[in-house]
Amino acid sequence: MSKEITDWIRYELYPTLFESIDTALPEFSFKKRGRNWVSSNKRKITGEEGDSIGKVYVWETAPGFIKDFTRETSSIVDYVIKRDGVEFIQAVKTLADVVGLQLPKGEFNQESYQRYKDQATLLEDCNNYFIYCLENSTGADEVRAYLSSRGYSDEDVKAMELGYIPDQDKLFKYLLSKGYSQSLIDEVVKLNKGIGSTHRLTIPYRSGGSVKGFKFRTVGDATPKYLNSTGLDRLGGFFNLSGVKGDKDVVIVEGELDSLSATARGVENVVATGGSSISSDQVIDAIKRGAKSFTLCFDTEPGKEEETAKRLNSAIDVILGEGVNRVYIVTLPDIGGGKTDPDRLIKEKGIDSFKDAISKAVPYYHYRLQAIINKYLDLHEKSGDITLRDEDIFLDEVMIVASTLEPIDKDRYKKLFLSLEAIKELGISEESLSITVDRLTSTRDKEDQAKSLQELISKVKDYQEKGETTKALELLDKDLKNVRVKNIKGSIDKLKEIPTEEDIKLHFSQHSESLRSGYYIAGNELLLPSGGLTGIAGATNHGKTDFLINLTLNAVKNYPDKEFYYFTYEMSQEAILVRFLNTFLDRDLEVSSNHRAIKTYFKTGSTQYIKADEREYFTAKVKEFFERYINSGRLRVKGVDFYSPELNLALTELNKKDTVGGYFIDYFQLLRLPKEGYKNYSRQEELKVICQDLNDTAKSLQLPIILGAQFNREVTTPFRLHPTNIGEAGDIERILDTLIGIWNTSKTAVVKDMSKAETTKFKDLALDTPGLLYTYILKSRETATDVYELLNYNGKRGVISNPERDNSYFK
16 A cells, blocks of 8 residues: 555545444443443453453544453454454445545555554554553562652543553564564564663653654662663654544643643643654644644753743744644643643642643743743843833834734734833824834845845755766755745835826836737727737637737738747647748648648758649748748747646746747646645646736737647537636636637538528638638737638638738738
8 A cells, every 4th residue: 555545545435434433333332431432341352252342442542443351452443344244445435434535646555554553563562461461460669669650640640541561572472372473563563671660660662553663760779860772753743643633723832741631630632752852744744633722831940040031932933833823821830849741730739720721821922922021021020120222122023023913913012012001102003003004014024035045055956966967956946935934024115106197107007018019900900918928729620729820920910020939738849830931931832732742842952742743932932931031030939848847947038139029838737836845736727827827928028929729629619619628728818818710611510510690691701601700809908809801711822811801911
């Protein structure tokens, strides 16, 4: 099973299934007891009858496992495989059907899943063994006495899954007796010296419903107090995080026993950092499991306030960095006698005291503001006075915090700040505060952007120095846009600017004129907008390439001081040049196909397929075409295979010459995004991004970009020329400035797809007359829409022209 499917079982199936275990496994007549499921009959996991009821259970802390009093443990999938006598995939489907989940797509690799399951079950069996030894071994008296001295009842100890390891050899013999191989035991259970001798109290490091390893505590004088099983991944998930799905306010404490103690007494989702700080991976894992907010409840210790504040602020930044801004801070009460941690508070003052502290948590920005205020109150007490310079520094710190906040939190923070009596005396207005904060936000965003860009450049350089150019380009393509958006907040000030008459005049003085197309539609010249996209859409073989070629040649004719680029994704550079030359010549070179005659000429130098009376004209015009338009660089026809981002960069780079008049691209649906960074995009999403990026490029360069586009198979008549019928393209017509639909009347319409009224209109408009191009303006920001023109279309020559106008381009 692929990692994705394995994760689906862990993150989706088991957590969702937990609330329906009684339905999934009805044979046990499960009943809820607290947060866990316990059987109400004598059935054992093996299917046999036991001596007493209620000995099979599924705990919320381990929703993927079913256990019984004989210390038997099985993953729920494995249990169903044995119960029903089915294959792995059928067992998974049976469980998924209980809760209405669809299996993810992908190939199933049972061997990979078996490896994951064996490791997880082995660790569960280790934990079961430790719990059993604590309850039954005489050697565990010292550990039991220690736990009692900390105020833990037998029920607490069981709920916390605390255990006892008599020694390592006994553990390994037990695991071998359970049928585990020596190689798997050696791989999964790695214990340091001291574990099982000086350190015998066991604490399962459980996160998200899985045991990742163990912590072992001494109850004597040995140091350090805790030893971890080798390879324990403490930073991949919070200790004691529930594996059951559902919206969570996760309370983060520092110590594992603090977390277990609170959970045993009914406070849900109390987790531990697992170390001196929290990691992004822990936060991401919690979000996957339903975390909506985080409450930091760190120890209170006199004389270590500054150190605690640093840890809190670091944790706040990590959580905010993963897009969660619902972060709260708990200040535990000082109950005397040194440090106050949750476990001590619960033991001495009761669980309600801990719950009360949690209920009084304040938003992180409130905490940070109060910390700044306390700092300057302390300064006032020490010096007896605060100078104007001190006031300025104080205000700067307040503003810097404000500049880091999300809009709603920022408004609340400013309101809280302005409500302070001491601030009212300073005469700071809400407007001046907002302007200052916005300015600081812009500066901070620019600094953040510069830092991110420098980091990206460094990573790209490393790849380049290793000769891995492709990876360097992929990284640039993936991360450069993220670097750009880091400064998006810096444009807030611009939104407040009021444009003047001079600003508007300056804008239009620098704005390029729309490109003359050489065609008239319903009596008005068709203009192709600069700074925007124009789409030419047609069904297959209806002339979109010929229309693009004609538009390009018209532009070359009308703008002798400009260069025009024609990019083809569909054909080779040479093949498309043959078509350009054919249109430029505008002659019948032979009876059947002009293309064959031109290709033969370039291949052999022979004019044998060209009619005798056209050969002199042909050779003269070919020379003229190349000398005046190709060799001069005014017409640049290129076959390309750029990804869309590369194409946009190329257009921008080419425009530096300041002589480019426009770009023509044939055709839109052949453009692609690189797989890196976009692999989960649907084709419609991909084309929308491509269109938006091209539009941004057109705006930035203030040049026209004209795209060929393909209609889908729904367009079987000229009356189905509609923006929504552009193949695969979703709603890109909203991005286009101009959209023109075309229909070649030489192609027969599907009569059965037309109504009686449409059939009549088809004939009235002469759409049954071959040799015409029905050209319909579907969208335009500058000219009339829903108007059409019947252009002359000579398919053999590839020439499209207005009927009443000269259709010879370069005579």
